[in-house]
């Protein structure tokens with residue numbers, strides 16, 4: 001469970017100045033590059049996008065409590081019309097990083113000495129907050145189920161002539177008669 005963190009990673013933050021004194025607090029604002037494409041098929045935070053973080057680090061008895069917000073751009077495609085779309089996302093972050101695994105359970109985050117890694121906390125928060133069906137706009141009409149044309153461009157009167165089932169069976173009779181004549 002204890003993993004050694006790379007102090008050069010931009011998402012690894014030192015808590016040195018908190019000095020493990022409960023009640024000590026520090027505010028910080030930083031901009032970090034997204035370390036990978038985060039997201040699902042339709043939408044996500046692109047790799048290297050700028051993530052803006054406003055954080056509060058607070059030393060408590062068991063560790064360091066990190067809370068705050070993260071803002072990041074999103075790119076993806078509309079679930080209805082498949083057009084590319086871009087927007088942004090804001091998520092709340094809250095994570096207690098424990099000094100020792102004696103106090104922590106399996107899923108808890110640990111400090112590595114004075115270092116903590118914010119990336120997994122950010123990643124989890126983003127993946128939970130992503131829209132399941134992102135749309136380019138709330139009233140996007142999507143694609144025609146018959147021909148696949150984009151309805152926003154095709155116009156409100158786009159429709160297909162539906163052949164009435166009774167006519168369809170008559171047409172069948174006609175072609176059967178044609179076959180008879182060929183015999």
Ligand SMILES: [Zn+2]
Nearest residue numbers: 078081136140
């Ligand atoms: Zn759309």
Ligand SMILES: [Zn+2]
Nearest residue numbers: 144146147148
């Ligand atoms: Zn159509």
